[in-house]
Amino acid sequence: MSRLPVTIGRRSLARHDIPEFHEMTAKKAAAPLAHAVTTHTLLHKHSARAFHNGVLTAALTTHLMDPQIWNESLQLQAAVMQRLQDQYRDWLKGCAILMDDYSQLRQANTMSKLVEKQCNLVTQWSQLVTVQATNLVGLMENIEVDYGYWVSQKLHS
Amino acid sequence: MVTSANAKVVQLGSYNVKKGQSSISGLSSGAFMTVQMHLAHSASFVGAGIIAGGPFRCAETYRWAAPLAEDANIENSLYICMNPLVPQTAPNAQRLAQLARQTAEAGQIDDVANLADDRVYIFTGSQDEVVYSDVVARTRKFYELLGVEPDNIVYDDSLPAGHSIITDNPEDSPLPTNQPPYINNGGFMQSHEILRHLYAGLKPPAERLSGRLLRFDQTEFFGGEPRASMSRFGYAYVPRAVEEGAPARVHIALHGCKQGYNYTDYVNGRADIANQPPYGNRYITTTGYNHIADSNDIIVLYPQVEGMDDGEIQNPDGCWDWWGYTSLDSRQPDYYSRDAIQIKAIHGMLDRLGG
Numbered sequence: 001m002s003r004l005p006v007t008i009g010r011r012s013l014a015r016h017d018i019p020e021f022h023e024m025t026a027k028k029a030a031a032p033l034a035h036a037v038t039t040h041t042l043l044h045k046h047s048a049r050a051f052h053n054g055v056l057t058a059a060l061t062t063h064l065m066d067p068q069i070w071n072e073s074l075q076l077q078a079a080v081m082q083r084l085q086d087q088y089r090d091w092l093k094g095c096a097i098l099m100d101d102y103s104q105l106r107q108a109n110t111m112s113k114l115v116e117k118q119c120n121l122v123t124q125w126s127q128l129v130t131v132q133a134t135n136l137v138g139l140m141e142n143i144e145v146d147y148g149y150w151v152s153q154k155l156h157s
Numbered sequence: 158m159v160t161s162a163n164a165k166v167v168q169l170g171s172y173n174v175k176k177g178q179s180s181i182s183g184l185s186s187g188a189f190m191t192v193q194m195h196l197a198h199s200a201s202f203v204g205a206g207i208i209a210g211g212p213f214r215c216a217e218t219y220r221w222a223a224p225l226a227e228d229a230n231i232e233n234s235l236y237i238c239m240n241p242l243v244p245q246t247a248p249n250a251q252r253l254a255q256l257a258r259q260t261a262e263a264g265q266i267d268d269v270a271n272l273a274d275d276r277v278y279i280f281t282g283s284q285d286e287v288v289y290s291d292v293v294a295r296t297r298k299f300y301e302l303l304g305v306e307p308d309n310i311v312y313d314d315s316l317p318a319g320h321s322i323i324t325d326n327p328e329d330s331p332l333p334t335n336q337p338p339y340i341n342n343g344g345f346m347q348s349h350e351i352l353r354h355l356y357a358g359l360k361p362p363a364e365r366l367s368g369r370l371l372r373f374d375q376t377e378f379f380g381g382e383p384r385a386s387m388s389r390f391g392y393a394y395v396p397r398a399v400e401e402g403a404p405a406r407v408h409i410a411l412h413g414c415k416q417g418y419n420y421t422d423y424v425n426g427r428a429d430i431a432n433q434p435p436y437g438n439r440y441i442t443t444t445g446y447n448h449i450a451d452s453n454d455i456i457v458l459y460p461q462v463e464g465m466d467d468g469e470i471q472n473p474d475g476c477w478d479w480w481g482y483t484s485l486d487s488r489q490p491d492y493y494s495r496d497a498i499q500i501k502a503i504h505g506m507l508d509r510l511g512g
Binding site (some may be wrong): 072076083123141148152 | 219223225228232233235236240241245246249
């Protein structure tokens with residue numbers, strides 16, 4: 001993976017084998033299209049799985065009188081709620097830590113240090129949001145996969 | 158820490174090893190690969206130690222997790238074989254045991270009958286948030302269904318440990334930690350517990366190591382193929398008595414994800430190569446294997462895997478392949494079989510040593 005270029009003083013630490021910016025933009029012009037294709041593919045996969053889960057759920061209606069089905073279904077829902085609670089707790093904890101750091105921002109003795117510290121807080125905030133968003137999407141996938149697996153086991157038992 | 162005498166790269170040598178007396182253990186992806194190796198070459202092993210690992214071909218538990226098989230394997234690995242929502246969505250041990258029997262009948266792995274007299278150590282920490290205990294419980298059931306005597310299985314779920322191999326090193330992480338380097342201080346050496354269960358009558362671990370830690374060129378065992386995701390170097394601890402010709406046994410110790418010597422951490426999606434050297438050999442030197450091996454004429458083999466994420470091979474965390482990323486054909490994955498590139502490489506090393 002390429003190292004991000006960093007210039008300190010007059011000496012650039014950029015790797016000289018990395019193309020100049022205008023060359024890179026020309027080469028990477030197709031990247032937005034590639035990203036769009038990837039997104040479309042993933043959404044298609046998600047839709048296919050949701051459709052398959054819908055078919056399984058329809059078949060499960062023949063088992064609605066089974067109390068074990070209801071019991072396990074409630075367990076699944078409770079597990080999801082627990083995961084959401086855990087994520088929310090982590091979100092609050094992360095925000096509290098950042099608020100505390102901001103309120104205790106030590107006095108920097110140079111302008112560059114001050115800029116660095118303030119930007120660090122912004123980066124850490126962004127990181128917190130990234131982790132939350134990733135975990136939330138991960139939980140959605142977890143629910144889809146586990147629900148489909150659970151229903152298929154019930155139908156085949 | 159003992160290092161090789163002059164820090165050079167050697168070719169893995171041969172020793173007076175008792176055939177069929179080898180064993181294997183691992184953590185996390187190393188544990189999943191331990192189960193795969195154990196099944197694939199059960200004739201070579203007397204037992205296995207599994208720390209936080211799931212059953213054989215766990216990633217194929219539920220085919221319809223995604224339209225494409227390779228995607229389904231990844232979804233299964235994450236959401237069934239690591240973090241199932243409830244026990245009912247953990248891997249199905251019966252189905253996977255049946256799959257193991259079918260795989261053996263197809264000639265892809267050794268006969269499962271070889272497992273009957275094997276000894277198995279299985280551990281899960283109650284605070285493990287990476288591979289849930291429900292999954293590891295299925296591993297015990299899996300082995301029981303394949304005919305391993307219940308008395309030969311040690312299943313320990315009693316400790317509030319995080320996802321880790323446990324040591325008694327003061328500088329290691331607190332016991333409930335679930336973070337790299339996944340080596341936690343619990344006041345004892347888990348590697349010693351594993352080997353004491355796998356081999357009866359072991360002597361106490363050596364106070365001072367007598368042997369050499371060799372750095373060997375691994376690439377000859379996987380042809381240097383990038384899809385193996387294996388590092389250039391592997392390591393082996395050879396006790397002095399074994400170097401001088403004493404009969405030996407081999408124990409293969411497989412590290413987990415993010416624990417190979419060449420692993421580099423990613424920060425915000427970018428390899429932190431500016432500030433951090435590769436992870437190093439902490440798993441090889443501080444987990445206690447070498448000390449108990451030294452006093453018992455056991456060679457410890459440490460194969461190494463590394464992170465790779467180039468669009469074709471998606472293994473950024475440097476995990477052993479337990480979901481099929483090395484398979485050439487995703488519709489016919491072979492990651493679990495004797496022909497799998499990583500399994501072939503590791504067994505090739507064992508063969509070279511003489512096991």
